[in-house]
Amino acid sequence: MNLSVSRKLILNIGLFVVMIGIIIFVIRDSLGDIFSELAKTSLPVLIGVTVLGLASQIIEGYSIKSIAGKYNPEFTIRDGFFASAYSTFYRVVTFGTGSIVAEVIYYHKKGLKFSEGTGTSALRMITYKIALIVWSLFFLFVKSNAIQAQIANGIIWVIAGIAVTILIISALLILSLNINAQVFFVLICNRFFKKQKLREMVDRLNEQIYSLREAIQTFIRDRKAVVRVFCSNMAKLAVWYIIPFFILVHDHPQIDLLLTVALISFSVIIGGVLPAPGGIGGFEFVYVLLFRHVIGKVDAVSSLLLYRYATYLMPFLIGMVYVFITKQREIKHEIKAVKKES
Known part of the structure; x- marks a missing residue:
């Protein structure tokens, strides 16, 4: 029997069991409120929120297909979806x-x-954050009075959120595209890291950054693809x-669409830069x-849970099914391999 094959099987089964335990814990403690609201x-x-x-x-x-497809033309929208x-x-x-x-x-x-x-992952993040900034600037221009009315110094908070997001984008682009920044990074690392193993790690990282720069430059040369990705992120x-307007308009028919959309845009840009595990707590806060000043705290929390269902829980459940199916296939394949080696 091939010991490495059997070890791989045991490891996969162990990881599968641990994963199920974590899922049960997360659903019970972190996502239970969303299921209760559903x-x-x-x-x-519920149908409308699910469709959205x-x-x-x-x-x-x-959007992901438009990026990854530059490197592998066989990459499909379905692949991007999953x-x-x-x-x-x-x-x-x-x-x-x-x-x-x-x-x-x-x-x-x-x-x-x-x-x-x-x-692909870096470009996905960069284009998403650029879209966040554009929407926030637009609503800051047309609805600045709304954020100021809800939070003291609200405009300053939104501008701060935009500024931090711009800094994140700039850091990613500088590290990915600027060869001088890469050389500076290597020089600093070589100065402080003297051990051979650390030097080798820096060299490997340097090679990855170089390859990353080539990958990103390959994509941004195609301006039509860049525009497609940006527009799809805006969409x-x-x-x-x-989504929040669709949820709230049934119980609050007088609610203003533009105000609702502006407030959720401000929530995302401010909450996205607050320190919180998984980027969840800051946004919720x-x-x-x-929204509590517009519809009351109870309805604000209810709409938040449904919003989280559409944008967070649903992708999680789709991903969970996908992972379970692929893991089961891997385990079945490894069981057959172990039996064959036996």
Whole structure:
């Protein structure tokens, strides 16, 4: 019997069991409120929110396909759809720490090099954050009075959120595209890291950054693809931003669409830069803070839970099903391999 094959099987089964345990824990303790809210939601609202959530997921799949397709033409919208769900699943089960690694591994399984997968993940993040900034600036221009009325110094908070987001984008682009920044990084590392193993790690990282730069430059040369990805991110956010209005208009027919969309845009840009595990807590805090003055705290929390269902829980569940199916296939394949070696 091949010991490495049997060890791989045991490891996969062990990981599968641990994963199920984490999922049960997360669903019971972190996502239980969302399921409770879904049980109280009327069927038309639930169907509408589900449709909007799926629509945003399909748009995200198209966006990812537009990036990854530059490196592997066989990469499909379906692959992009499940890439987003796969990443969200691992973001939940690793409490926000393993989503990027999981996403890059997924791309590698779909025929991309690791540098291309990293480039796809980085470009996905950059274009998403640029879309966040554009929507926030637009609503800051047309609805600045709304944020100022809800939070003291609200405009300053939004501008701060935009500024931090710009800094994140700039850091990613500088590290990815500027060779001088890469040389400076290597010089600093060589100065402080004297051990051979650390030097070798720096060299490998340097090679990955170089490959990443090539991957990103390959994409940005295609201006039409850049425009497609940017527009699809704007469209995805537009769908997300409509969800709270769709939820609230049934009980609050007087609510203003533009105000609702502006408040959710401000919630995302401010909450996205607040320190919180998995990027969840900061957004929730700002969302309730903004919407409670418009619809009351109870309805604000209810709409938040449904919004989280469409944008967070649904991709997680899709990713969970995908991971379960692929893991079961891997385990069955390894069991057959062990029997064959026996």
